[in-house]
Amino acid sequence: xxxxxxxxxxxxxxxxxxxxxxxxxxxxxxxxxxxxxxxxxxxxxxxxxxxxxxxxxxxxxxxxxxxxxxxxxxxxxxxxxxxxxxxxxxxxxxxxxxxxxxxxxxxxxxxxxxxxxxxxxxxxxxxxxxxxxxxxxxxxxxxxxxxxxxxxxxxxxxxxxxxxxxxxxxxxxxxxxxxxxxxxxx
Numbered sequence: 001x002x003x004x005x006x007x008x009x010x011x012x013x014x015x016x017x018x019x020x021x022x023x024x025x026x027x028x029x030x031x032x033x034x035x036x037x038x039x040x041x042x043x044x045x046x047x048x049x050x051x052x053x054x055x056x057x058x059x060x061x062x063x064x065x066x067x068x069x070x071x072x073x074x075x076x077x078x079x080x081x082x083x084x085x086x087x088x089x090x091x092x093x094x095x096x097x098x099x100x101x102x103x104x105x106x107x108x109x110x111x112x113x114x115x116x117x118x119x120x121x122x123x124x125x126x127x128x129x130x131x132x133x134x135x136x137x138x139x140x141x142x143x144x145x146x147x148x149x150x151x152x153x154x155x156x157x158x159x160x161x162x163x164x165x166x167x168x169x170x171x172x173x174x175x176x177x178x179x180x181x182x183x184x185x186x
Contacts, residue, residue, distance in 0.1 A: 002090075004029035004061045005050045005068060009038045020063045023092055029061050051078070056086030059099070063092045065114050075111040079104070145175030152179050 004024035008016045017036060024032055033053070035046035047068065054060055060082055062068045069075035079098055082089055088099035094110060097103040132138035145152075148169050155165045156176075166173040 001031065001055075001058045002027070002029045002061050003050060003054050003058055004032040004034075005047060006032060006034040006063065007044070007047070007067045008036045011036050020067065023063050024061055027061055027090075027092060047078075051081050054082060054085055054087040058085075058087040059090050059097075060087060061090045061092065065091055065096075065111055066118075069111065072108070072111045072115045076108065079107065145169075145171040145179065146182070149179045149182070152176055153183065156180070 004021075004027075006017055006020035006024060008014075008020075013036065017034060021032060021034065031053070033046040033050040035044060037044065050060065065075060069078060079089055083098070088097065088103075089107070090097045090099075091107070091110075096107045096110060098107050129138055148171060151169055152165050152171070155168065156162070160168075162176040162180075163173050166176050
């Protein structure tokens with residue numbers, strides 16, 4: 001059985017998720033697991049569900065390596081879990097299949113290159129931010145949660161819980177608690 005996994009980093013990336021789902025469907029994937037959250041997050045419940053679901057002879061199909069792995073080590077860990085179950089990994093772009101020794105070799109090489117590219121990009125990003133800060137041009141991201149502090153406090157006073165306030169306002173639960181702490185400090 002071909003099992004698919006699709007992931008985007010944010011809920012706003014609907015087109016990216018739809019494109020992955022379309023590509024997986026075109027590849028003949030029979031069951032798809034998907035989620036919309038950053039791979040930096042500690043837990044990726046749908047990825048774990050996917051890895052639990054696959055059985056001997058199954059193929060986990062993904063559209064791109066960066067949709068499933070955080071690093072080469074993480075990529076190898078995922079591939080090792082699949083290999084231990086007698087399953088394999090197939091990447092649609094670039095086309096890779098770990099069901100053969102040559103496929104695993106190329107897979108690891110491409111994974112290493114992808115990690116290198118990501119690290120170089122992050123390094124350039126940090127340098128650009130440092131330069132912009134030095135020139136007084138970088139102000140950072142606008143604080144969205146604190147702009148909603150009055151609304152959050154009103155909802156909390158009405159008896160609504162922090163989780164519900166966060167969901168209703170589209171902010172993180174931790175942000176709600178930071179708003180409460182800021183008010184208490186005043």
